[in-house]
Amino acid sequence: xxxxxxxxxxxxxxxxxxxxxxxxxxxxxxxxxxxxxxxxxxxxxxxxxxxxxxxxxxxxxxxxxxxxxxxxxxxxxxxxxxxxxxxxxxxxxxxxxxxxxxxxxxxxxxxxxxxxxxxxxxxxxxxxxxxxxxxxxxxxxxxxxxxxxxxxxxxxxxxxxxxxxxxxxxxxxxxxxxxxxxxxxxxxxxxxxxxxxxxxxxxxxxxxxxxxxxxxxxxxxxxxxxxxxxxxxxxxxxxxxxxxxxxxxxxxxxxxxxxxxxxxxxxxxxxxxxxxxxxxxxxxxxxxxxxxxxxxxxxxx
Amino acid sequence: xxxxxxxxxxxxxxxxxxxxxxxxxxxxxxxxxxxxxxxxxxxxxxxxxxxxxxxxxxxxxxxxxxxxxxxxxxxxxxxxxxxxxxxxxxxxxxxxxxxxxxxxxxxxxxxxxxxxxxxxxxxxxxxxxxxxxxxxxxxxxxxxxxxxxxxxxxxxxxxxxxxxxxxxxxxxxxxxxxxxxxxxxxxxxxxxxxxxxxxxxxxxxxxxxxxxxxxxxxxxxxxxxxxxxxxxxxxxxxxxxxxxxxxxxxxxxxxxxxxxxxxxx
Numbered sequence: 001x002x003x004x005x006x007x008x009x010x011x012x013x014x015x016x017x018x019x020x021x022x023x024x025x026x027x028x029x030x031x032x033x034x035x036x037x038x039x040x041x042x043x044x045x046x047x048x049x050x051x052x053x054x055x056x057x058x059x060x061x062x063x064x065x066x067x068x069x070x071x072x073x074x075x076x077x078x079x080x081x082x083x084x085x086x087x088x089x090x091x092x093x094x095x096x097x098x099x100x101x102x103x104x105x106x107x108x109x110x111x112x113x114x115x116x117x118x119x120x121x122x123x124x125x126x127x128x129x130x131x132x133x134x135x136x137x138x139x140x141x142x143x144x145x146x147x148x149x150x151x152x153x154x155x156x157x158x159x160x161x162x163x164x165x166x167x168x169x170x171x172x173x174x175x176x177x178x179x180x181x182x183x184x185x186x187x188x189x190x191x192x193x194x195x196x197x198x199x200x201x202x203x204x205x206x207x208x209x210x211x212x213x214x215x216x217x218x219x220x221x222x223x224x225x226x227x228x229x230x231x232x233x234x235x236x237x238x239x240x241x242x243x244x245x246x247x248x249x250x251x252x253x254x255x256x257x258x259x260x261x262x263x264x265x266x267x268x269x270x271x272x273x274x275x276x277x278x279x280x281x282x283x284x285x286x287x288x289x290x291x292x293x294x295x296x297x298x299x300x301x
Numbered sequence: 302x303x304x305x306x307x308x309x310x311x312x313x314x315x316x317x318x319x320x321x322x323x324x325x326x327x328x329x330x331x332x333x334x335x336x337x338x339x340x341x342x343x344x345x346x347x348x349x350x351x352x353x354x355x356x357x358x359x360x361x362x363x364x365x366x367x368x369x370x371x372x373x374x375x376x377x378x379x380x381x382x383x384x385x386x387x388x389x390x391x392x393x394x395x396x397x398x399x400x401x402x403x404x405x406x407x408x409x410x411x412x413x414x415x416x417x418x419x420x421x422x423x424x425x426x427x428x429x430x431x432x433x434x435x436x437x438x439x440x441x442x443x444x445x446x447x448x449x450x451x452x453x454x455x456x457x458x459x460x461x462x463x464x465x466x467x468x469x470x471x472x473x474x475x476x477x478x479x480x481x482x483x484x485x486x487x488x489x490x491x492x493x494x495x496x497x498x499x500x501x502x503x504x505x506x507x508x509x510x511x512x513x514x515x516x517x518x519x520x521x522x523x524x525x526x527x528x529x530x531x532x533x534x535x536x537x538x539x540x541x542x543x544x545x546x547x548x549x550x551x552x553x554x555x556x557x558x559x560x561x562x563x564x565x566x
Contacts, residue, residue, distance in 0.1 A: 007521035012351075012427035014418035039549040048553065075416020075436035082396040082415045093397055097528055100419045101395035155545075159538040166530040168422035169389060177530050180538030188545045215552040219545060226541065 005236035011169040013299035019073035023066050024161050024291040025190070027107075028183060030062035031158030032191025034114060036212070038151035041138040044208070051199055051208040052137075053121040058194060059154070060118040063111050066157075070107075084108065099164035106156045113150030120146075158187030165294070172298040175237040178230045179294065185223045190287035192216035193280040200277055213276050217265045220283055224258045227290075245297035248289060257286010305405030306448065307384055307506030308457060308465055309473035311480060312518070313492065315377040315464040317360055322349060322379075324459035325358040328444065332434050352380055354432030357441040358456050363517060378509065378518050379465055381456070382407065382428045382441035383496060386503030389527050390420035390429060398437075405470070405506055406443040411435050425502075425524035443507075470506055477510055484512075495520060502526065 004010070037055025040048040071080045079087070083104035086093045095101040120136030120143060122128035137143040162180030165173035173179065192212050199209050231238055241249060261279035264270055271278055325331070332355050333339065342348050347362040359380045366373030388407045391399040398413035399420060409420070409429070414437035421429045421438060432439040444454035452458075457467035466473060474497050484492035491512040496505030501524050515522045 004516060007425060007523040007525065010427055010519060010521040010524075011423075011425055012353075012421055012430060014421040015431070016418065016422075035545075036549065039546070039553060043550050044553045073417075075418070075431050075438070076414070079396075079413075079415035082398070082413060083417070086397055087413045093395070095395065095397075097531060098393045098395050098419075099531070100393065100417060104395060155542040159542065163531065163534040163538055164419075165422075166534040167393060167527040168419070169425040169525070169527055170422050173422070174527060174530055177533035178537055180534045181541035184538050184541035185545055188549075211552055215549055218548050218552065222541075222544060222548070 005239055006171060006175055008169050008171045008174050008237070009301065011171075013170070014168075016073070016295055016299070019069045021288075021292050021295045023069040023073070024183070024295065025288050026062045026069065027066040027161060028158045028187035028287070028291075029191055029194055030059045030066060030114065031110065031154035031156070032187035032189075033062065033195060034059035034110075034117065034154035035151045035158075035188065036191055036195060036215075037117070038147040038154075040208075041147050042144065047205045048208045048211075049124070050202075050205060051195065051212065053124060054195055054199055054202070055191075056114070056117040056121040056137075058191075058198070060111075060114040063107065063114050063157070067107060067111065099160050099167050103157070103160040103164060106153060106160060110150065110153035110157045113146060113153055116146050117150055155184060155187075159184035165298070170298045171237055171240055171301050172234065172294070175235070176230050176233040178226060178233055182223070182226045182230055182290075185219060185226050186287050186290055189216055189219040189223050190284050192219060193283040193287070196280040197277055197284070209276070213265070213280070216280065216283060217262060220258050220261060224254070227254070240301045241297065243297070245293050245300070249293045249297075252289035253286045253293065256282055257289065258283075261286075302403055304469040304471065305506060306443070306468065307406070307470050307473060307508070308381065308443070308454075308467055309477045309497075309508060309510070310379055310381075310465050311477070311510045312376065312378040312464065313484065313489070313510060313512060314462045315360065315379055316462055317346065317362060317375070317377040318461060319349075319360050320459040320461060321456035321465055322356065322358045322360060324455040325441070326356075328447070328455035329357060329442075331355045331357065331432070352382075352428050352440070353430035354439045355434070357381065357439070361519060365513075365517075376513060376518065378511075379456070379460075380428075380519075381507055382443070383426055383502075383508075384441075384443055384506035386499070386506060387526060389423040389425060389502070389524075393419045393423040393527055395419060402445055402448075404443065404445070404448050406445065406448075408442045408445050409438055409440060411437045411439065414438055423527045425521050427519075470504075473508075477508070480510060484510075 033055040037052040040052035071077050116136045119133050123133035135142050138147050159180045162183035165179050168174045196212055261282050264275050264279040345362050349356050349359045352359045361378045361380055363376035384406045396413055396415055398410045402408050416436045429438050429440045453467045457465040477494055481492050495511050496508035
């Protein structure tokens with residue numbers, strides 16, 4: 001190796017492995033499901049409320065799993081709180097220019113909003129007999145504010161990870177500014193997919209599910225455009241994806257996770273009843289492979 | 302406040318003895334690789350191979366030989382943390398464990414680090430890695446403990462050829478500049494200084510005299526700060542959120558009309 005396409009090729013891999021891949025996946029699901037649920041609450045119809053509750057039921061466990069994965073990934077797990085408080089003075093630790101610092105806070109704040117909305121959903125389902133808990137969800141003023149702020153936090157949780165990868169000196173990650181955008185869009189696509197899959201198991205309104213499926217396909221189309229833009233923005237560094245990773249990206253993400261779901265969407269007669277769920281499952285798996293390729297390929301160049 | 306301190310490494314007089322590596326390991330009590338069962342690289346006299354959490358000095362052996370091996374040269378370079386004036390690792394560290402000392406050097410406080418490894422990805426030189434003994438990110442401290450006691454770092458103290466020199470940055474830069482001129486006069490026109498000015502990262506407090514391109518020594522020709530991408534990446538992420546949000550709103554609102562049609566007999 002005598003010629004390097006970028007000065008990023010002299011850095012060392014941080015050994016972010018499966019915990020981080022899974023975190024990117026569950027963190028994206030948490031933020032995306034909350035966001036879709038909030039949109040349904042704020043802009044949908046009354047019969048969408050069941051689907052929105054499902055979104056909140058997914059968001060909270062996913063964000064808890066995310067936090068656990070991140071803590072396990074640390075070299076010194078019991079020091080996780082050093083991200084939030086200075087370990088010697090117990091003052092607030094916050095660096096607005098460090099995505100990991102801001103992201104740690106966003107996880108905490110989003111976790112609180114997820115919990116509030118989760119409780120609101122429980123109350124509406126009659127599983128939580130606390131007067132006033134229903135007000136934690138729209139249409140009331142308090143509920144609407146929670147849904148709005150929580151949705152913004154959710155998008156932050158889903159997207160900051162891509163920005164974090166960009167704010168390093170690793171090849172691929174820091175050779176494009178578009179990974180945050182890609183993760184935001186992908187969070188929406190995998191979240192819609194997971195909600196479709198789980199909604200099918202329960203008795204949610206079919207019209208709600210169909211509209212979610214349509215949204216998912218729009219988002220997947222956008223994700224395709226952003227992924228192509230990522231590849232173009234890499235410039236000479238794109239060479240790093242002319243490898244098994246690139247093949248996985250092409251077959252696992254673009255073909256399986258984007259093109260085949262779109263073909264199923266356009267040809268509704270294929271697969272009959274399983275059409276929508278198959279498309280959703282493929283989008284979900286594609287979203288996982290996308291994170292896997294991005295995390296690992298930049299550390300194995 | 303003391304003046305900024307650092308290293309000037311003249312690679313042309315390094316003989317590859319690795320005394321610096323040994324002195325560093327001894328003073329900083331760094332563990333052996335694989336508990337002492339080290340493996341040989343097999344293709345070089347360099348068995349350390351890279352800087353990591355338990356190797357804070359690494360003598361690079363670069364062989365430049367013709368294919369018939371009739372002509373060639375060795376480039377030897379004792380690599381170490383560059384103690385950047387604008388340090389990428391310090392910039393991203395979310396716990397505040399990485400600090401700048403009164404000597405203008407960059408130190409990771411092992412008791413504050415929680416092993417998130419963001420600094421490893423941020424360092425453009427690949428200097429930092431996890432020390433398995435502590436579970437934290439570690440690198441050269443420029444012997445902060447020795448400096449506080451008025452001693453010079455262990456590596457430069459041990460260096461038998463003065464390839465590694467320790468001192469104030471202004472003094473070292475002056476000395477290095479003279480050495481470059483001397484080499485130029487003697488016919489070694491390729492000699493130049495890497496990191497001795499503020500062309501990148503505000504300057505390196507551990508800078509080098511080299512006689513070939515930086516890439517040949519495994520050094521980035523144009524190292525940058527990680528936050529160069531922060532603003533653009535944030536704006537693009539927000540753009541993504543806005544587009545997805547609009548798609549969601551349009552989709553869920555439109556559905557009212559469409560599902561109404563579907564329900565008609």
